[in-house]
Amino acid sequence: MAKITHAEGNLRIDDKERVTELMARIVDGDEAAFFMLVGEFDSRVAYNVRQIVTDMGRRDILADEDEMSGLVTEAWLVIRERAGGWSPDGAMPWRWAHLAIRHRVSEAIGHRTTPLMEDDGVEEAAWSPTGDDEEALILTRLRCGDPRLALMLTTLKANLSERDYLIVVEYLQQQSFGDPSPSHTVGRLYGVKPDNVRQIYHRARKRMRKLVADDPELESLRGFWWLAA
């Protein structure tokens, strides 16, 4: 049955409680809890992996049940490996480990960049990921089909300290995962207080608005969703 969902927003409270309980037991050494977690939530991880493979344009893999089974299994291994770093305050484990899962999937299938999916009628943006793999993955995940986002992030990177840039991008990413408290998640990752995370994030937006207003070369960013008041 279809559900109304916003990222993980449709998860029941008891789902989160159950995941929290099982993750704690896994970290505590009860490996049987890992099989319980898999048994109860595998459909969600499978969905996420299918989304990743779809984003990569690999319909050949999507159609191969054995391949998909292997990728979903790898995703679970990623979650198990990182269980000790997960916090119940953030996104669900399969969302929290999204980048790592995506990286494992791309390694497994030899991800290629496909300019167009053949018959979906969606034109690929002019920009495609290059350079540092980690950042490329973040940019791909946040892209939302809008090429202006790449320009925005490039401009941010040129105008912020490295730490502030990473904090802003991470904040955006956690928001996109439906994290109810991205400032806390990001704060934990970077050893920064949540208030400071919010300050860095809003200062970056303010700075971008000024840059966009003053620089004709950034005209295409005027009205961009991230800069709207």
Next chain:
Amino acid sequence: MRAVGSVEVDQTESDVDLTFLCLRMAEGFRHRGAAHPVAAAVALAARGTTGLDRAAFAERFGRKEDGVEAVEAGAVAFEELPGEVGDLLEASGRFDLLQLADLDRAFRRTPVDAVVDLHVEGIWIQGRLAGMAACVGVPARL
């Protein structure tokens, strides 16, 4: 990103290969020195299918809790596993017991040093970005 209020199914049918998960778990136990790593992984998988913690599982099957713990720690050989372990895994229909038995035999025949698989065991800590973790463990010996 999906719009707020969009209607879609955020789940799909289960795809995971539970036998492979069991095998990988057994590899880890083997590198940590468990006497019967495959048996340990299989026992944990079996209890996992029930959703029960160790105490409740022991009570359900008329065992002592420390006996269940010993089995899950790899103290009991594969062929001597309690009957309920095999029954539970068979009933789930998602584990290939023959493949697991084969692995157990292979592990018994091959010393740990000779295993040519690189499996990094260690402690994963949160890395620089969400989903990026750094392993501070020690690579398994080849």
